[in-house]
Amino acid sequence: MTDHSLPASADIRLEGVSKSFDGKVKAVDDVSLAIAPGEFFSLLGPSGCGKTTSLRMIAGFEAPDAGRIRVGGADITDVPVHKRDMGMVFQSYALFPHRTVAENVAFGLRMRSLPREEIRRRVAAALKQVALDGYEDRRPGQLSGGQQQRVALARAIVIRPPVLLCDEPLGALDRKLRQSMQFELKQLQKELGVTLVFVTHDQEEALAMSDRIAVMNAGRVEQVGAPAEIYDRPRTRFVADFIGEINLFDGTWDGGRFIAGDGRSLPATMNGARPGAGAVAVRPEKARIVAPGEGAVAGRIESANFLGGQVLYRIAASGDRHMLAKETNMGAAARPVGTEVGLLWNEADAVVLEG
Numbered sequence: 001m002t003d004h005s006l007p008a009s010a011d012i013r014l015e016g017v018s019k020s021f022d023g024k025v026k027a028v029d030d031v032s033l034a035i036a037p038g039e040f041f042s043l044l045g046p047s048g049c050g051k052t053t054s055l056r057m058i059a060g061f062e063a064p065d066a067g068r069i070r071v072g073g074a075d076i077t078d079v080p081v082h083k084r085d086m087g088m089v090f091q092s093y094a095l096f097p098h099r100t101v102a103e104n105v106a107f108g109l110r111m112r113s114l115p116r117e118e119i120r121r122r123v124a125a126a127l128k129q130v131a132l133d134g135y136e137d138r139r140p141g142q143l144s145g146g147q148q149q150r151v152a153l154a155r156a157i158v159i160r161p162p163v164l165l166c167d168e169p170l171g172a173l174d175r176k177l178r179q180s181m182q183f184e185l186k187q188l189q190k191e192l193g194v195t196l197v198f199v200t201h202d203q204e205e206a207l208a209m210s211d212r213i214a215v216m217n218a219g220r221v222e223q224v225g226a227p228a229e230i231y232d233r234p235r236t237r238f239v240a241d242f243i244g245e246i247n248l249f250d251g252t253w254d255g256g257r258f259i260a261g262d263g264r265s266l267p268a269t270m271n272g273a274r275p276g277a278g279a280v281a282v283r284p285e286k287a288r289i290v291a292p293g294e295g296a297v298a299g300r301i302e303s304a305n306f307l308g309g310q311v312l313y314r315i316a317a318s319g320d321r322h323m324l325a326k327e328t329n330m331g332a333a334a335r336p337v338g339t340e341v342g343l344l345w346n347e348a349d350a351v352v353l354e355g
Contacts, residue, residue: 009037009195010072010162012058017067019053027053029219030067035197035212037162040189042198042206045216046242051199052167054216058197059165060084071163082111084163087156087194091168093148095140101127101151102136108159126158129188146177153185157192164189164196170205182209203243207231215239232283235354240281245312245324247282248353258350262319266296268350279353284312284324286349289335295342299323304334315341 012035019028028050035041043051056062058069060081069077076084095104102123109119127133130150140148149169156164169185170178186209189196200206206213207227214224215238223230223239234240240248251260253275258268268280292298299317307326311334315323323343327335335341 009193011035011037011070012041012163012195012197013068013070014054014058015068015070017054017057017064017069019050019057019062019064026219028057028064031216031219031221032067033214033221033224035195037195038193040186040196040198040209040211042200042210042213043216044200044203044206044213046201048218049216050219051201051216055165055167055197055199058163059086059088085159085161087159087161087164089149089152089156089164089166089169091171093140093152093172095148095151095155097140099139100136101132101138101140101143104140104151105154105158107155112159122158122160123154126154129157129191130154130184145173146181149173149181150184153188157188157194162195164192164194166196166198168199168201171200171202178205185209207243215242217242233351234281237279237281237353240351240353245284247284247287247323248279249281250277250279252276253278264296266350267345267347268352269347271352273352280350281353282345282350285310285326287323287325287343287345289313289325289327290342290344292340292342295344297321297323297343299341299343301335301337301339301341304337306334311335315343 014031014033017028017031018026020026031054043054045051053062057064060079064077068075105123105126106119109122124133127136130153132147132150132154140151143151170181173181182205198209210227212224212226213230215222215230217238223235230239231243234243237248240246249260249266251258253270253273256270257265258280260266297317299315301313302316303314305312309329310326311329313325313335315325317323325343
């Protein structure tokens with residue numbers, strides 16, 4: 001591919017892609033994804049779920065054992081890394097310590113043999129986009145972690161890639177700086193219009209930044225959807241449990257009612273669930289604390305964690321079950337530990353899980 005073979009942003013398609021290591025460990029198992037042009041798309045999951053291997057196959061660092069990868073409609077499965085015209089940002093920054101900021105950013109342009117004046121102009125523009133104009137002559141060791149990550153971003157975007165791949169790029173930053181960089185990276189992606197694939201294990205990070213998220217587990221995709229859909233309507237037990245806090249109930253669908261293991265009928269609508277064994281999930285912020293006799297579940301407050309704008313209550317219920325409920329912090333004292341309470345929620349807020 002030449003420097004201008006793809007548009008400013010390109011769609012990405014993974015079609016039945018699989019990858020094993022040592023012939024035994026199946027890191028990616030028949031994954032199919034369709035990522036739209038200009039989309040901020042996150043691969044989210046725990047360590048070893050296959051998200052980084054999927055990203056490395058898109059980049060060309062790993063070859064799939066099966067399946068095809070298409071970018072902008074072109075099959076790039078067998079195209080070498082240096083001809084894929086993709087920007088890549090790593091958690092480790094991967095900057096050249098002995099080179100200046102400008103030299104680091106210019107590296108990809110020099111590899112493409114662009115004219116010197118064109119390189120100078122594009123490096124200056126890229127550094128301005130990441131708010132590092134004036135830092136051209138510094139070396140990575142003279143910069144903070146956030147500034148080094150900006151240099152890595154500038155180096156990736158200066159080649160004007162249709163696709164930008166980010167592998168845990170904010171993982172080495174402290175919490176406050178990570179939040180600031182999340183906003184900046186999202187803004188930059190929208191300004192550039194580039195298709196961005198972002199790997200992270202941080203649920204809050206994925207929810208805050210993404211247009212859509214693919215939640216991965218054991219090499220497979222469990223669910224793909226917008227952040228609100230992933231959070232509010234998880235389809236599987238794994239997604240419900242992995243994304244934020246959750247209350248999970250196992251039971252049986254009996255005549256349209258959900259009967260928990262202790263025989264209690266819980267508020268829930270079947271929403272296509274089949275009669276028989278099943279499970280439902282309720283987010284803590286959807287559970288209302290009421291008097292013990294008024295709740296679907298009764299218990300005793302075991303702890304109250306102050307979260308700033310909210311208070312998270314851990315409630316000990318029967319059968320060694322623990323429930324979570326969140327209430328808005330209204331400035332009044334939290335409910336005392338040891339208080340007997342009930343929990344209630346709307347039927348529509350109980351999510352039916354597939355497995």
